[in-house]
Amino acid sequence: MFLRSVWLVLRKDLTVEVRSMEIALTTVFFAVSAVMVFAFALVREGQAPEDGAAGILWIAIAFAGTLALGRTFERERQSETLRALLLAPAPRPAIYVGKLLGILALLSAAEAMLVPLVAFLFQAPFLAHPVWLAAILVSGTAGFAAVGTLFAAMLVRVRSRDVLLPVLLYPITVPVIIAGVRATAALLQPEVDFAIVRFWMALLIAFDVVFVTLALWTFEPLMTD
Amino acid sequence: MPKWFTPAAVVCALMFAASPLVIANAPYESTMGLVQKIFYYHMPSAWMFLVAAIVCGVSSVRYLVSGSPRQDRLAWAAAELTFLFGALALVTGPLWARKAWGVWWQWDVRLTASLMGWMVSCAYLLLRKYGGPGSDKLAAGLALFGMANVPFIYISVNYWRTIHPATSVVPTLPVSMGGPLWFCVTTFLLLFVLLLKMRVRLEEQRARLDSLYLSLDE
Numbered sequence: 214m215f216l217r218s219v220w221l222v223l224r225k226d227l228t229v230e231v232r233s234m235e236i237a238l239t240t241v242f243f244a245v246s247a248v249m250v251f252a253f254a255l256v257r258e259g260q261a262p263e264d265g266a267a268g269i270l271w272i273a274i275a276f277a278g279t280l281a282l283g284r285t286f287e288r289e290r291q292s293e294t295l296r297a298l299l300l301a302p303a304p305r306p307a308i309y310v311g312k313l314l315g316i317l318a319l320l321s322a323a324e325a326m327l328v329p330l331v332a333f334l335f336q337a338p339f340l341a342h343p344v345w346l347a348a349i350l351v352s353g354t355a356g357f358a359a360v361g362t363l364f365a366a367m368l369v370r371v372r373s374r375d376v377l378l379p380v381l382l383y384p385i386t387v388p389v390i391i392a393g394v395r396a397t398a399a400l401l402q403p404e405v406d407f408a409i410v411r412f413w414m415a416l417l418i419a420f421d422v423v424f425v426t427l428a429l430w431t432f433e434p435l436m437t438d
Numbered sequence: 439m440p441k442w443f444t445p446a447a448v449v450c451a452l453m454f455a456a457s458p459l460v461i462a463n464a465p466y467e468s469t470m471g472l473v474q475k476i477f478y479y480h481m482p483s484a485w486m487f488l489v490a491a492i493v494c495g496v497s498s499v500r501y502l503v504s505g506s507p508r509q510d511r512l513a514w515a516a517a518e519l520t521f522l523f524g525a526l527a528l529v530t531g532p533l534w535a536r537k538a539w540g541v542w543w544q545w546d547v548r549l550t551a552s553l554m555g556w557m558v559s560c561a562y563l564l565l566r567k568y569g570g571p572g573s574d575k576l577a578a579g580l581a582l583f584g585m586a587n588v589p590f591i592y593i594s595v596n597y598w599r600t601i602h603p604a605t606s607v608v609p610t611l612p613v614s615m616g617g618p619l620w621f622c623v624t625t626f627l628l629l630f631v632l633l634l635k636m637r638v639r640l641e642e643q644r645a646r647l648d649s650l651y652l653s654l655d656e
Contacts, residue, residue, distance in 0.1 A: 360583060363579070364576075364579075364580075367575070367576045367579060368576065370572050371565075371569045371570060371572055371573050371576060372568060372569060372570035373568045373569070373570075376568075377561075377564065377565055377568065377569065380560075380561050380564055380565075381561045381565065381580055383557075384554055384557035384558045384560075384561055384584070384587075385558065385580075385583050385584065385587055387554050387587070387591060388587065388590035388591055388593075391591075416590065416593060419590075420590050423586055423590075424583070424586065427582065427583065427586055431502065431579050431582065434502055434575070435502075435575050435576065435579050
């Protein structure tokens with residue numbers, strides 16, 4: 214029952230998205246523009262600052278993620294389907310997990326475009342350890358999206374939600390950004406110290422576990438009124 | 439005379455007495471000299487910042503569980519005090535750091551964690567102010583996530599060096615410095631309790647007024 218509801222919500226979101234491509238295209242284009250701004254601001258005499266690529270990648274992910282989070286729930290509000298979704302005889306946490314997986318899929322697609330772009334523009338050896346990089350990106354994005362999905366869902370019925378989402382999201386996701394940037398920067402070193410990478414990975418996974426659990430616990434009381 | 443007048447007058451008198459009578463008579467610290475006296479304001483504000491944040495978090499969780507508006511009002515009042523005392527700690531800290539460490543700011547674990555906690559309290563107040571109806575539950579959720587976040591910020595920033603002195607220096611202070619410190623902590627605590635009570639009372643009056651208006655309409 215639970216898994217089936219998750220799958221139905223996820224499939225609905227992905228179908229809408231594949232048919233319109235609205236969020237995917239705008240999010241990717243926005244992330245690329247953000248990377249461009251960093252390129253103009255930071256690259257001096259053809260050289261990017263040391264460790265800069267990791268930071269730029271994560272800032273682009275955070276910005277694009279905020280945009281995607283806002284839009285997914287804005288769509289539910291515009292077509293007035295949020296109430297229908299909440300009235301459906303599905304457990305509330307299943308709706309949350311379905312939405313979260315949809316956003317994760319979307320952001321993973323955006324990251325698949327961003328990583329080569331940043332590697333190309335800032336001469337960063339991102340693809341030296343592809344498995345580690347993928348693990349860091351997935352666990353970091355999961356932590357970011359876990360908090361973001363809950364906040365975006367709750368903000369749907371609130372005034373000035375577009376401004377409030379980043380205002381609430383960034384202070385809470387600081388550990389994800391720190392750990393993601395540090396782990397990615399450690400991977401970019403010529404001699405990778407895997408002890409450091411593992412430490413940050415462990416922190417990211419712990420963050421994911423705690424915040425997904427909290428979100429599952431609070432989604433029901435917070436979405437009921 | 440309003441009910442809060444006497445306690446407010448006492449707290450004011452104590453706080454005004456702190457600088458000329460108590461702190462001025464405390465000895466100079468051997469290496470930092472005069473600038474160390476900021477400590478008598480910095481540490482009490484930082485402690486009250488922490489106390490207010492804890493009160494806000496605990497009452498938010500209780501509000502989420504029980505739904506009682508009393509807890510919600512308490513959380514709101516505590517969030518405003520978190521903002522106030524956090525701002526005091528974050529202003530007095532750099533003033534002292536400039537002299538003691540030579541820099542205004544360090545990305546040290548305590549500083550970063552305090553700044554992030556303060557940012558969460560800013561987000562909380564923005565949400566309450568501009569969120570409109572329904573933002574009370576959301577704000578409680580934010581406070582809960584903010585509390586859960588503290589250990590993560592602490593661990594992640596601890597990876598960088600730490601130069602902020604630990605709180606373990608407090609019991610080792612000589613009496614001549616410890617006395618003024620505890621005097622200041624007590625006055626700040628009284629101020630905190632007074633402001634919290636007044637703020638909760640204000641919200642209670644507002645809620646009562648609203649319900650009176652509603653009953654008048656019926």
